[in-house]
Amino acid sequence: IHPAADNNWRLAPIHSDTALDIRFETSPGDKAAAFIKAKGQYPMKKVAVDDIGFAIYQVDLSK
Numbered sequence: 001i002h003p004a005a006d007n008n009w010r011l012a013p014i015h016s017d018t019a020l021d022i023r024f025e026t027s028p029g030d031k032a033a034a035f036i037k038a039k040g041q042y043p044m045k046k047v048a049v050d051d052i053g054f055a056i057y058q059v060d061l062s063k
Contacts, residue, residue: 010041014061021058023047028055 014020026032028049036044036057043060050056 007041011061013063016062020061022061023056023058025050025054025056028053 014022026036032055033046043063044057046055047058048056
């Protein structure tokens with residue numbers, strides 16, 4: 001078995017009259033930031049670092 005990403009699925013856009021604040025945590029390192037910038041399928045921005053050091057990103061699923 002040789003699993004590979006083939007982009008055969010995606011998250012459905014969320015259309016809402018209410019502003020959504022969808023966030024996720026990940027590594028705070030430059031490698032993670034570069035990966036998100038290069039490979040991100042949705043608009044994302046780093047919005048904070050939590051109290052134990054994880055980077056917090058906000059993702060826009062309206063598109």
